[in-house]
Amino acid sequence: MIRMRTIEISVGAFVLAGILCLVFLAFRVSGVGVGSTSGTYTLLAKFDDVAGLRVRSKVSLAGVTIGRVAKIGVDSELGEAIVTMEINNDVKNLPIDTGARIQTEGFLGGRYVSLSPGGEEKTLQNGDTITNTQGAIGLESLIDQFIGKMGSK
């Protein structure tokens, strides 16, 4: 017959193990806490094609993730997509002519927004819109272009 004390200790250890696993999952697996300690500010960008971009896709600058896509909406009058992005507060001084492109990760990977800073002195503030944008390049149009080039040889 197992004594009560042993039982209590093992139950405590069990619960502790569970909590540790939760912590492991939170930090090592889902990356909570990586760069999200500071707050965020909002930037908007308009694209003519956001195919494949999803909410929670990343926003990166020079290859470093600096934010996430919060919302994807549409401006039906102009036929454009409006992407709302949450950018980390540590990345504050983006020039007003910063460019935003939708790129693909690897060959088959997911879409993300890549920012390339421009040269102007004035910087983007909370709520500003990036105007220098280039939409997603679909695989089909790439192939079309390629075939087009091939054909013209």
Place this chain on the structure above:
Amino acid sequence: MLRYLRLLGQWALDWIGALGRATLVWFWSMAGVPQRDDLKLLVKQVYQIGVLSLIIIILSAFSIGAVLALQGYTQLARVGAEESVGLGVALVLLRELGPVVTGLLFAGRAGSAITAEIALMKATDQLSSMEMMGVDPLHRIAAPRLWAGMISMPLLTLIFNAVAIGGAALVGVDWLGVDQGGFWGGMQDGVEWWEDIGKGMIKTVLFAMVISWIAVFQGYDSTPTPEGMSIATTKTVVYSSVAVLALDFMLTLVMYGEFK
């Protein structure tokens, strides 16, 4: 022909009756003022149900994580995307396999043990004698097991997920040579706190409630004979497993389905 219809109708009515009894069992177990002994009983059950299930959970988790990494690697290597194996394995585990496999294992090990124990107590008049002594068996036997199930299973799922991912890392990084930074970085980038871990945990809590409920009820409702006991334990495993899989399907649809 008519005879079969009548049997079917009777079976359906029996089933609905059982559901009604099961709801009453659940209700009366959950109601009730906590008493002095209750914490001790609960701890003892968490030990029986949770701690004693650890071995099978850990062993299964490790194997499944390793196998997922192996298979995933092979397929992803074909298109040069091996680094995504970390992300892929993590998502599959957190969203689906973790809750479901833990649920099935739990139903088989802990669920059947609960049913067998309660059925045995019923067959040997222990439940009756408790009642005659003025003790409510639902409060003393059923409730601790229900709560212990709901506490233990989510913990077991967390442990399952962590060990499985660890197993996948061992195979992927140490054995197959996937770049460590890519493995973990890709995972951290793609796995989300609420979307993947959170929703997976919701699934597990629901599974835990259902499995514990079925296990306790089947024991309580069993025929107090040896055959009755084995029928009850079989029912627990079968019903729990089917319930977990069906619930998983519905929850996945609701949580992740994108309805146009």
Place this chain on the structure above:
Amino acid sequence: MTDNLIEIEGLRFSRGDRIIFDGLDLAVPRGAITALMGPSGTGKTTLLRIIGGQIRPDSGRVVVNGHDVPSLSRGELFELRKDMGMLFQSSALFTDLSVFENVAFPLRVHTDLPDEMIRDLVLMKLNAVGLRGARDLMPSQLSGGMSRRVALARTIALDPKFIMYDEPFTGQDPIAMGVLVSLIRGLNESLAMTSLVVSHDIHETASIADQLYIISDGRVIGEGTPDMLRDHPSTMVRQFMLGSPDGPVPFHYPADNFLDDVLGDA
């Protein structure tokens, strides 16, 4: 006329299609040992459960110590059961608790007594049944007779005024039987209790019962002292008391004519 602890009038109870009790009347006088006997399957255990409030009869009066049992609320039943004890055929010890803990169980549940007092009480009860030295054993380590004695100790833990014994003598060796018989009688006298014994064993039961009821087909077919019953006008009662193989309860299960059956295949 002695005061009756239990009075049952016109009890009717069916399970599914089977009628179990069809107008049963009986009275259990205080301070005495009353026995319920009858052929197997007449629902004697069910009757005990009805008295204890576990099962509700379809109709009839069941009055225990002045309370109408079927109409009691959960709380009132709880109070009533503190004064009642039941010894089950299978002894129903809690398999995960030691002998000591089993006997202590009702004390822990119903009282707030400190541990030292509980310890003393448990040891006293165990001593009354002669098993004080077995206090740390587990139920799986006990023989059948010992289990029953521990169960008896548990039943008297709260000093109930009334104990029901469900087939206490079944399957016991002669010594164990003798121990139980003397315990039942001894306890009834020393603790001024009322006892209701359900049993098949004519000899043992008749030796301690002050009064017997014979139940068959859902009613009482004979009541009185053992001697009265041996000379009872009903042949069924006499068959039961004497244990004759054939009589109103037939030897042969209903079947066709013997010769026809055997020669029919030729």
